[in-house]
Amino acid sequence: MLAQLSAFLTHPVTATVLLVVGIAGIALELLFLSSGLLAAAGIAGFGMYFLGYYLAGYASLGDLAVFGLGIVLLLLELVVPSFGILSVLGAICLFGGVLMASSDPKEAAIILGIALLLSVVVIALAVKYFNHRGVWNRFILREQLTSEQGFTSSPDRVYLLDAEGTAITPLRPAGTALIGDARVDVVTDGEFIEKGKPIKVTYVEGNRIVVKEIRPLVNP
Structure with a gap:
């Protein structure tokens, strides 16, 4: 046998x-x-x-x-x-x-x-x-996340364009501003803005929010 x-x-x-x-x-x-x-x-x-x-x-x-x-x-x-x-x-x-x-x-x-x-x-x-069952799938991203699928790489803050607020920290040129009820990280075009000054959003791109100081009109 x-x-x-x-x-x-x-x-x-x-x-x-x-x-x-x-x-x-x-x-x-x-x-x-x-x-x-x-x-x-x-x-x-x-x-x-x-x-x-x-x-x-x-x-x-x-x-x-x-x-x-x-x-x-x-x-x-x-x-x-x-x-x-x-x-x-x-x-x-x-x-x-x-x-x-x-x-x-x-x-x-x-x-x-x-x-x-x-x-x-x-x-x-x-x-x-x-x-689709291989171990390599645990280490790579299988799907491309696009805005059409409801995914965004960063919060969409275009709605802040032209909004006004107040600098709650000195902007040198980056800092924090209060826009509406939200604290927002902002940046200027290079100018220095003191704390407490009124600001206005002039440009928004992803997380980059550019502001400028609202200066009072000078009467002639």
């Missing part, structure tokens, strides 16, 4: 499928964070691969340890950025463990190469059709 199971699991086609499941499962888990379901499938795929060669008497615990080290290094790369060094070392251990466990490293290299190509295809299709 065990011999039949081992022969089935170590068959080139079965071994290729198991490696595809293993590689794609772990990669897709990292890309989509599926609560561990894809990672579990990936680990199961690799586990069955090693089980077949272990039952056949080729794989040892040392081979599995090398493979496990590769997994650990890849996971560390996610939390300890190493400019790709941990990823490279992890991949070497990962694939080294797969090759070491096989009875024929040359055949295992061919199987691994085919599995990698198929995994790339599976991952590319998953990214294409499930792009």
Whole structure:
């Protein structure tokens, strides 16, 4: 029974499928964070691969340890950025463990190469059709916020144009004025306006509100 199971699991086609499941499962888990379901499938795929060669008497615990080290290094790369060094070392251990466990490293290299190509295809299709669920969506803004959608980058204060008020702080040239019942941050064109002087809004652009002092008319 065990011999039949081992022969089935170590068959080139079965071994290729198991490696595809293993590689794609772990990669897709990292890309989509599926609560561990894809990672579990990936680990199961690799586990069955090693089980077949272990039952056949080729794989040892040392081979599995090398493979496990590769997994650990890849996971560390996610939390300890190493400019790709941990990823490279992890991949070497990962694939080294797969090759070491096989009875024929040359055949295992061919199987691994085919599995990698198929995994790339599976991952590319998953990214294409499930792009909206990728982890990158947590770090980028998916929608452009426009005024047509009801969003504005700053309060619209055009209504303050030509409004009059009082400087409640010295304007040198920036300060605060009381316009109506609201305290508004304002700026002059460069002139100095003392506290308590009457002012008038002459220009509004976003948050920039320009005012000037209202000077009394001088009778001739």
